[in-house]
Amino acid sequence: MTDPAIWQAFGQALSGPSLLASFVGVLLGLIVGALPGLTISLGMVLVLPLTFGLGSIPAMSLMLGLFAAGMTGGSYSAILINIPGTPSASATAIDGYRMARHGEAGKALGVSVISSVYGGVFSLVCLVLSAPLIARVALQFGAAEQFALLTLGLTLIAAFAGGSLVKGLITGILGLLLTTVGQDPMVGTPRFTFGRVELQAGLHFIPALIGLFAIPQVIEGLRVGAGAVMPRFTVGLTSLLPSWRELRALNRSMAIGSAVGTGVGAIPGTGGPIAVFLAYDLARRVSRTPEAFGRGSAEGVAAPEAANNGVTGGALIPMLTLGIPGDPISAILLGVLIVQGLAPGPLLFKEHPDFVYGVFWALLLANVMTLVVALLSVRGIVQVLRLPPSSLIPAIAVLCVVGAYGIRNTFFDSAVMLGFGALGYLLNRYSFPVVPMIIGLVLGGDLEEQFRLALTLSGGDPTIFLRQPIAAGFLVLTLATLVWPILRRVPTRSTR
Amino acid sequence: MPDRVAAALAVLAVGAAWAWLARGLPVLGPEGPGPAFVPLLLCGLLALLGLLLLIQSPSAGSDSERPQGPGWKQAAGVLGLLALYVTALAQLGYFLATLPFVVAAMWLCGARSPLLVLGAAAGFTLGVWVVLTVLFAVPLPRSPWL
Numbered sequence: 001m002t003d004p005a006i007w008q009a010f011g012q013a014l015s016g017p018s019l020l021a022s023f024v025g026v027l028l029g030l031i032v033g034a035l036p037g038l039t040i041s042l043g044m045v046l047v048l049p050l051t052f053g054l055g056s057i058p059a060m061s062l063m064l065g066l067f068a069a070g071m072t073g074g075s076y077s078a079i080l081i082n083i084p085g086t087p088s089a090s091a092t093a094i095d096g097y098r099m100a101r102h103g104e105a106g107k108a109l110g111v112s113v114i115s116s117v118y119g120g121v122f123s124l125v126c127l128v129l130s131a132p133l134i135a136r137v138a139l140q141f142g143a144a145e146q147f148a149l150l151t152l153g154l155t156l157i158a159a160f161a162g163g164s165l166v167k168g169l170i171t172g173i174l175g176l177l178l179t180t181v182g183q184d185p186m187v188g189t190p191r192f193t194f195g196r197v198e199l200q201a202g203l204h205f206i207p208a209l210i211g212l213f214a215i216p217q218v219i220e221g222l223r224v225g226a227g228a229v230m231p232r233f234t235v236g237l238t239s240l241l242p243s244w245r246e247l248r249a250l251n252r253s254m255a256i257g258s259a260v261g262t263g264v265g266a267i268p269g270t271g272g273p274i275a276v277f278l279a280y281d282l283a284r285r286v287s288r289t290p291e292a293f294g295r296g297s298a299e300g301v302a303a304p305e306a307a308n309n310g311v312t313g314g315a316l317i318p319m320l321t322l323g324i325p326g327d328p329i330s331a332i333l334l335g336v337l338i339v340q341g342l343a344p345g346p347l348l349f350k351e352h353p354d355f356v357y358g359v360f361w362a363l364l365l366a367n368v369m370t371l372v373v374a375l376l377s378v379r380g381i382v383q384v385l386r387l388p389p390s391s392l393i394p395a396i397a398v399l400c401v402v403g404a405y406g407i408r409n410t411f412f413d414s415a416v417m418l419g420f421g422a423l424g425y426l427l428n429r430y431s432f433p434v435v436p437m438i439i440g441l442v443l444g445g446d447l448e449e450q451f452r453l454a455l456t457l458s459g460g461d462p463t464i465f466l467r468q469p470i471a472a473g474f475l476v477l478t479l480a481t482l483v484w485p486i487l488r489r490v491p492t493r494s495t496r
Numbered sequence: 497m498p499d500r501v502a503a504a505l506a507v508l509a510v511g512a513a514w515a516w517l518a519r520g521l522p523v524l525g526p527e528g529p530g531p532a533f534v535p536l537l538l539c540g541l542l543a544l545l546g547l548l549l550l551i552q553s554p555s556a557g558s559d560s561e562r563p564q565g566p567g568w569k570q571a572a573g574v575l576g577l578l579a580l581y582v583t584a585l586a587q588l589g590y591f592l593a594t595l596p597f598v599v600a601a602m603w604l605c606g607a608r609s610p611l612l613v614l615g616a617a618a619g620f621t622l623g624v625w626v627v628l629t630v631l632f633a634v635p636l637p638r639s640p641w642l
Contacts, residue, residue, distance in 0.1 A: 050634070052632070052634050053633035170545045180534060187525065189531040191521060191531055219571050391602065391607070405585070406634045425575075448534045459528075
């Protein structure tokens with residue numbers, strides 16, 4: 001009864017290139033995650049050029065390794081110098097740093113690594129169980145339903161991206177507008193190309209991604225925790241691994257964190273930073289020793305660390321099944337798929353089941369690899385925390401430029417990357433969220449195509465979106481997402 | 497002029513400019529919306545949101561009204577240096593452009609030891625070439641002289 005594609009994919013995921021790619025991804029993920037100022041998204045866009053010459057499974061192994069290990073790596077600096085390496089490690093710093101100050105840095109790191117892997121594997125099981133079912137349902141969707149679903153996804157991301165809803169919607173629509181550059185998806189008419197051949201195929205998504213993420217950080221410079229005082233601790237394997245009894249005591253916190261992380265990760269627009277604080281709070285509420293939270297509790301490390309790695313599998317659910325990236329990281333993963341010539345969404349499960357199973361195996365491999373590499377390389381990773389920003393900024397700048405060039409071997413893409421970098425700087429400067437623009441750039445082509453297809457099939461009747469119950473349901477949810485912030489503000493004002 | 501107002505006006509200007517660029521494209525096709533339909537719809541939505549941003553009270557947004565992060569000079573300097581690097585890459589190729597760029601960038605970032613800067617720049621330039629081109633078969637711009 002077992003699908004032979006599962007074992008075919010297993011073989012691909014354990015092939016030499018995939019194993020090497022996963023190892024490189026995990027190692028880079030731990031470094032990128034550990035360095036405050038470098039984000040996982042930035043790390044992923046910088047290694048994107050490496051995937052151009054790889055097959056689809058090794059490419060995903062590299063990126064998933066970086067994603068999973070980056071989440072774990074964020075806890076190193078959170079625990080050792082009280083500066084979260086990534087926003088998703090913010091809650092870990094609360095108890096992790098106190099454990100380090102009480103002389104338990106090694107134990108805190110060990111708990112963090114084991115909880116991360118626990119969360120990662122839990123979310124993978126949820127992904128494996130739920131994704132084929134969701135994809136099967138989504139396969140029934142017509143153009144109207146797909147348009148409504150994509151609209152809901154984009155609106156959710158604009159609403160939760162932080163700051164004001166209006167600004168989120170503005171950047172989302174700007175992203176959509178930029179995808180109208182190039183040939184019209186239905187009839188092939190050139191639009192906004194100014195007669196340039198390079199623009200006929202539209203603006204490539206990857207240079208935009210590199211520019212929006214990396215260049216503002218190059219401009220700002222990196223605020224690395226160089227010179228921070230690090231507590232002394234032993235890095236022997238025995239000092240890192242908690243005892244079996246300690247692990248059993250942490251089981252409840254890890255389970256809560258994993259479930260919260262997976263659930264939150266699956267909702268577009270949320271992600272790690274929200275998941276970790278929800279998990280931390282929930283774990284404290286159900287803990288037998290809630291008073292220990294905030295004073296160096298291992299449970300306070302286990303719950304958020306399980307949650308941030310739980311996000312990894314959760315985020316893949318809407319990305320793989322519906323083609324909706326819920327956060328910047330899954331948008332980058334989606335970009336990798338596009339470069340590999342694959343279209344995420346329900347059809348992926350039907351047409352490329354071997355690839356989908358390959359992704360599942362690659363995520364499992366990433367988690368196992370994270371456990372081994374993270375525990376064995378603590379001493380080296382800690383040294384990386386001492387790297388000066390002067391050696392990092394030029395390196396990032398070079399990788400941005402040559403990475404954009406490497407996509408199609410054209411300097412036009414490097415120039416586009418710089419243009420998006422300037423745009424990213426402006427958006428950051430005036431507190432406009434960048435994420436909705438990225439998601440708009442990713443979803444724009446499909447959104448327009450489904451919208452126009454639905455209208456064409458209905459003979460130009462716009463009520464098609466309301467006559468189809470599922471499409472209408474998604475649009476009602478979209479409307480609720482838009483109206484909710486206004487309704488939420490009303491009682492606040494009346495009480496003043 | 498408050499920055500929020502300036503941002504709102506910029507959004508309105510982008511919407512208007514994009515709609516103007518779409519003026520020659522057909523709005524409707526024989527069987528439904530034409531190539532200009534979606535861009536114009538998006539311009540309309542952008543204009544609406546720009547107006548909402550304009551009339552929003554300063555306290556309505558949760559974020560600060562003041563610009564954040566580095567100033568214009570720093571941004572223009574970094575972007576200018578990167579544009580120079582892209583031009584040099586096109587004219588001189590990867591090695592001849594990257595080595596001086598990394599040296600200059602490290603010096604601008606505060607590194608002052610000539611030996612360290614030169615060593616790190618040479619090592620990094622060679623390392624990126626080995627990883628990208630030799631190991632992962634990603635081509636880098638070639639120099640006309642090397």
